[in-house]
Amino acid sequence: MTKSTSLWQLRIRRFRKDRLAVVSLGIISILLISAILAQVIAPYDPASQRMSERRLPPGSPGHLLGTDGFGRDIASRLVYGGRISLMVGLVSVGVGMLIGMTLGLIAGYFKHLDNLIMRVMDILLAFPGVLIAIIVVAILGPGLYNVIIAISVFSIPMFARLTRGATLSAKEETYVLAARSLGAPTSRILLQHILPNIVSPIIVFATVRIGVSILNAAALSFLGIGAQPPMPEWGVMISEGRNFLYTSPYIAFVPGLAILIVVLSFNLLGDGIRDALDPFQSD
Amino acid sequence: MAAYLIRRILILIPTLFAVTVVTFFALHSAPGDPASILAGPEASAQDIANIRHKLGLDQPVINQYFRYLWKLLHGDMGISLTTRRSVTSMVLVRYPNTVRLAFASILITIILGVGGGVIAAIRPRSILDNITTPIALVGVAMPGFWLGLMLMYLFGIKLRWLPVAGFTHPAWSWGGIKDIIMPAFSLGFLGVASVLRLTRSSMLDVLGKEYIRTAWSKGLSEWRIIVKHAFRNAAIPVVTILGMRMGIFLGGTVIIESVFAINGVGRMVLRSILTRDYPVLAASVLLIAATFAIVNLLVDVSYSLIDVRIRYD
Numbered sequence: 274m275t276k277s278t279s280l281w282q283l284r285i286r287r288f289r290k291d292r293l294a295v296v297s298l299g300i301i302s303i304l305l306i307s308a309i310l311a312q313v314i315a316p317y318d319p320a321s322q323r324m325s326e327r328r329l330p331p332g333s334p335g336h337l338l339g340t341d342g343f344g345r346d347i348a349s350r351l352v353y354g355g356r357i358s359l360m361v362g363l364v365s366v367g368v369g370m371l372i373g374m375t376l377g378l379i380a381g382y383f384k385h386l387d388n389l390i391m392r393v394m395d396i397l398l399a400f401p402g403v404l405i406a407i408i409v410v411a412i413l414g415p416g417l418y419n420v421i422i423a424i425s426v427f428s429i430p431m432f433a434r435l436t437r438g439a440t441l442s443a444k445e446e447t448y449v450l451a452a453r454s455l456g457a458p459t460s461r462i463l464l465q466h467i468l469p470n471i472v473s474p475i476i477v478f479a480t481v482r483i484g485v486s487i488l489n490a491a492a493l494s495f496l497g498i499g500a501q502p503p504m505p506e507w508g509v510m511i512s513e514g515r516n517f518l519y520t521s522p523y524i525a526f527v528p529g530l531a532i533l534i535v536v537l538s539f540n541l542l543g544d545g546i547r548d549a550l551d552p553f554q555s556d
Numbered sequence: 557m558a559a560y561l562i563r564r565i566l567i568l569i570p571t572l573f574a575v576t577v578v579t580f581f582a583l584h585s586a587p588g589d590p591a592s593i594l595a596g597p598e599a600s601a602q603d604i605a606n607i608r609h610k611l612g613l614d615q616p617v618i619n620q621y622f623r624y625l626w627k628l629l630h631g632d633m634g635i636s637l638t639t640r641r642s643v644t645s646m647v648l649v650r651y652p653n654t655v656r657l658a659f660a661s662i663l664i665t666i667i668l669g670v671g672g673g674v675i676a677a678i679r680p681r682s683i684l685d686n687i688t689t690p691i692a693l694v695g696v697a698m699p700g701f702w703l704g705l706m707l708m709y710l711f712g713i714k715l716r717w718l719p720v721a722g723f724t725h726p727a728w729s730w731g732g733i734k735d736i737i738m739p740a741f742s743l744g745f746l747g748v749a750s751v752l753r754l755t756r757s758s759m760l761d762v763l764g765k766e767y768i769r770t771a772w773s774k775g776l777s778e779w780r781i782i783v784k785h786a787f788r789n790a791a792i793p794v795v796t797i798l799g800m801r802m803g804i805f806l807g808g809t810v811i812i813e814s815v816f817a818i819n820g821v822g823r824m825v826l827r828s829i830l831t832r833d834y835p836v837l838a839a840s841v842l843l844i845a846a847t848f849a850i851v852n853l854l855v856d857v858s859y860s861l862i863d864v865r866i867r868y869d
Contacts (some may be wrong), residue, residue: 280683298595298679396571399574400807400841400848401808402803402807403808403810404825404844404845407825408578408579408583410829411582411834412583412585412586413831416832463584474675488699491812492699492700495701495811496811496814498826511699516629518708518709522709525702526763529699532697532699534697536697539695540697542698
């Protein structure tokens, strides 16, 4: 007799077959652990400057990835920077998803609010994404927390659009009709019947958005309107390394490579989750 | 077609109107008093009040908006709070550089993305096809500003093949082309990946169709089949994504212009945020958003040129 497998077991098995996604999950887990244990892992204080140890190349004794223009240990700054990037990615996508999903559910379910909400979203989408973030930063002023708000704002319309589309089709399903005819309140229909059935594409999209948000936050910090020096944010580190491009290019190279690896991991993880959740994917 | 074009241009008007509303009211709520910035640190309260009155800043905000809109329609975008020059002239000097960068980037995306996608589709499982997916994945995840710096280091500093910064030559000269290669590649490379994957899958779809088999059996040349029969039919989704890319590139000019010290609208956006020069910021944002809206219109119109079955009347 064969053992029966649940849907989730099937999905996890499918996910585990995707080697790239598993490696990505591993990298993200390492990032998460190093972010939590930054104080323990980082060999030096990320802000402590040693003028006698300026611009040591990678591989120097005691400084695996070298030191920057102020003699700060790049590896330690990288570990602390990972904490910031992860926080920015998770918080901004979390907030954007929560607000966007709520608006999308309302727009998809209540016909009379659909036009109003989606037209406002269309106006937001009429601006190139970075520009929205820049307007928000212009109003609130430069700084890491304002960048998180800015990035949340420009993820809202995308989550709203995605959720609205999925809600529109889910609301015509018979299980929703059944719930409604049993007299279930609207809030329960939305949260317990519709939401669980449309949540997979939203999760996949959110995973990929975390990577994009980390990228955008680093870009804004690089431009000087996000995290401010001496914060060990990866974009700030690249911006500081830019002044030493002629003599010590690794100062800018290392944090950029870190961004590349982390964003790539989130993208591949998103792809892996999508394939694992896809019921039409062959096993 | 003409009727459709007119309708689309008419839709453009409320879009642009909404953009002016968002930028005006968003920036109006920003901290800082333009009149006292313009008057300078040593001005008296009376001076500031005079400037405020002259600029209409003592009026209700809704009146200020209509005044702004009225001036805008007459080509007057106000006075810069930092340089005290006309914003319109400042923007117009820099706009061509930004457009040049955005178009060069889209050109790079088309050459590498569409070209690579077509080749990958007609030679599936070839070396080129196999390396495109990893390049595509890395391309999406790479920070453009970092790519710019690394290219600058390699080709500007180490090899000395290309200039490290600025547009210093006329656009249509060899020097001008060398000026733009690295900035355009830094911006365009991010788009190559998605365009390439889409072109490949769209082409593979079309190449399996019966009319392609018919074309082969008629003995047409491979070139003719690929360009005229297959690519034209595969192009619609590709054009759509290229249009979307253009929006991302227009936003991305803010970053790349700053990396390569290009004197464009994007760099002006950044400087105006740091100096709280709101008239300049409003004008730059408006111009970029308007360009994006017009590009979207052109994309929609181009559908019917690519696929004659699409009619809008």
